[in-house]
Amino acid sequence: MKIRSSLLVVASATLLFSGSQSFPPIARGQEPATFQPPSDSEIPSGPFGDLVRKGEHIFTQTGVYARPYVGNDLTCESCHLDRGRKPYAAPLWGAYVSYPRFRTKNNKVSRLGERIQGCFRFSMNGTPPPLDSETIRSLVAYSFWMSRGAPVGVKLAGQGMYRMPRPKRQPDPFRGKKVYAARCALCHGADGLGATSGHDVAFPPVWGPRSYNMGAGLAKVSKLAGFVKMNMPLSKGDTLTNQESWDVAAYVDSQPRPADPRKIR
Amino acid sequence: MSFFRRSVLSGCLSVVFLSSTAHAGDLMNWGKKIAEEGNGSPGSIACMECHRLNGGGMPSIGSPRIAGQTAFYIEHEILGVQKGTRYAPVMAGVVYNLSKNDIRAVALYYASVRTPKLPDVSPPDPALVALGKHIAQKGLWKKNVPACVLCHGPNGRGIPPHFPYIEGQNKGYLLRQLISFAFLKRKDDPQGLMRGIARHLTQRERKAVAEYFASLNPPATAGRGK
Numbered sequence: 001m002k003i004r005s006s007l008l009v010v011a012s013a014t015l016l017f018s019g020s021q022s023f024p025p026i027a028r029g030q031e032p033a034t035f036q037p038p039s040d041s042e043i044p045s046g047p048f049g050d051l052v053r054k055g056e057h058i059f060t061q062t063g064v065y066a067r068p069y070v071g072n073d074l075t076c077e078s079c080h081l082d083r084g085r086k087p088y089a090a091p092l093w094g095a096y097v098s099y100p101r102f103r104t105k106n107n108k109v110s111r112l113g114e115r116i117q118g119c120f121r122f123s124m125n126g127t128p129p130p131l132d133s134e135t136i137r138s139l140v141a142y143s144f145w146m147s148r149g150a151p152v153g154v155k156l157a158g159q160g161m162y163r164m165p166r167p168k169r170q171p172d173p174f175r176g177k178k179v180y181a182a183r184c185a186l187c188h189g190a191d192g193l194g195a196t197s198g199h200d201v202a203f204p205p206v207w208g209p210r211s212y213n214m215g216a217g218l219a220k221v222s223k224l225a226g227f228v229k230m231n232m233p234l235s236k237g238d239t240l241t242n243q244e245s246w247d248v249a250a251y252v253d254s255q256p257r258p259a260d261p262r263k264i265r
Numbered sequence: 266m267s268f269f270r271r272s273v274l275s276g277c278l279s280v281v282f283l284s285s286t287a288h289a290g291d292l293m294n295w296g297k298k299i300a301e302e303g304n305g306s307p308g309s310i311a312c313m314e315c316h317r318l319n320g321g322g323m324p325s326i327g328s329p330r331i332a333g334q335t336a337f338y339i340e341h342e343i344l345g346v347q348k349g350t351r352y353a354p355v356m357a358g359v360v361y362n363l364s365k366n367d368i369r370a371v372a373l374y375y376a377s378v379r380t381p382k383l384p385d386v387s388p389p390d391p392a393l394v395a396l397g398k399h400i401a402q403k404g405l406w407k408k409n410v411p412a413c414v415l416c417h418g419p420n421g422r423g424i425p426p427h428f429p430y431i432e433g434q435n436k437g438y439l440l441r442q443l444i445s446f447a448f449l450k451r452k453d454d455p456q457g458l459m460r461g462i463a464r465h466l467t468q469r470e471r472k473a474v475a476e477y478f479a480s481l482n483p484p485a486t487a488g489r490g491k
Contacts, residue, residue, distance in 0.1 A: 040403075082406040186427060186455050187416070197418035197425075197488045234411040235462050 034087040034158035037146040055142025066135045071126035073201040073210040087158025088230035094159030096147035122216040162226035167246040176251025179244045207255035215260035225249035296374030310359045319380035327437030332380045333486035337426035339372035345453035352450035389480035397477025408465040423487035433483025439475035
């Protein structure tokens with residue numbers, strides 16, 4: 001707490017003395033105390049650096065670099081914003097230091113690689129790459145590199161998704177539909193199917209056959225609400241109220257999407 | 266018939282009549298006519314004075330390239346200038362007498378034309394281009410600035426219909442718009458997205474982003490390749 005308040009003093013002093021700029025940059029929704037991952041220029045050369053860079057390519061262009069394992073139009077970065085660096089968008093620096101961990105999802109202690117397999121199976125609606133595949137190895141290397149200096153096994157600010165306080169009113173998809181039309185449809189489309197630029201997916205589909213399936217984390221209203229609250233619309237994180245975030249998440253998750261593969265047949 | 270139609274047009278009377286009878290081709294021709302000579306009302310100014318007939322714009326005065334921008338976007342912007350939601354002191358004096366139908370016609374026309382990139386006022390500054398490329402492709406998330414390409418498409422080629430292409434746009438125009446969003450009265454951006462983003466950037470960063478996108482080659486049409 002002491003550290004944080006002194007950081008705030010420094011931050012506000014910087015704003016005061018930044019001189020000519022009459023509109024100081026304001027980073028809403030991001031605490032100054034969150035972990036800072038190393039910058040791109042610090043990726044070392046050599047085989048390890050190559051694996052890290054490969055991981056980043058897979059991360060940002062998943063359909064290109066991990067094609068056999070992807071079953072929809074999303075990339076890792078669709079949810080893990082800023083190439084997996086953004087606080088409250090399940091940053092990789094927060095993930096790496098949290099595994100192995102017990103997960104109620106499958107009642108098992110999972111390693112990070114196994115957790116990433118789950119991303120492919122549910123969020124990417126695809127096929128899990130083998131644990132010893134280059135895909136998993138490079139994504140783990142990318143996470144490892146990004147978490148350099150982060151304490152292991154400790155709760156970090158900005159780790160995972162934002163945990164929403166309980167809603168005042170029961171989340172309502174009908175109210176959420178209005179929020180969606182006003183704040184989300186511009187990019188994700190009134191039909192939720194996203195948008196393309198030429199042959200490339202530009203805005204990810206948030207429901208429908210090319211979106212995450214019913215088994216994904218974001219198919220849980222509370223998870224999606226926390227993601228929306230802190231991150232959506234892009235550059236306007238933390239501008240929806242908690243209730244709006246709950247409602248719009250209830251609406252989006254009430255829409256059709258591929259079934260949970262665990263529940264098929 | 267054509268005489269009749271022209272007299273109706275130059276009288277600029279009947280939007281309703283026209284839109285119910287004119288085909289898209291007629292509208293396109295009318296749009297080209299406005300681009301070339303204005304809509305015929307007293308004092309009307311031709312778009313091509315600043316945007317050229319093929320929509321290449323005029324980098325020397327920071328007049329934007331509009332060839333191949335979507336009709337939806339061009340129409341939306343002209344309407345914004347008329348309403349005063351888009352800060353545009355020069356354009357305001359030019360488009361005030363355009364009817365809704367004129368605007369649709371001219372938007373259709375400029376969306377259909379193609380033209381190569383025109384030389385910009387100065388060669389790209391490598392240091393600024395490098396910084397601009399980083400902001401454009403990766404963003405400055407600590408300041409809540411997402412990568413420009415997330416909303417303007419890969420390399421800024423546009424995501425139709427709402428997000429215009431900025432790839433290969435001239436630097437004077439790009440910088441001026443970022444300043445307008447940040448400090449002046451350009452407020453026609455959906456949800457104030459650009460106003461927030463432009464404000465979060467420093468002047469050097471705004472300049473860098475403008476330099477970067479100006480250093481690229483424009484797409485033939487918004488949202489497509491070269």
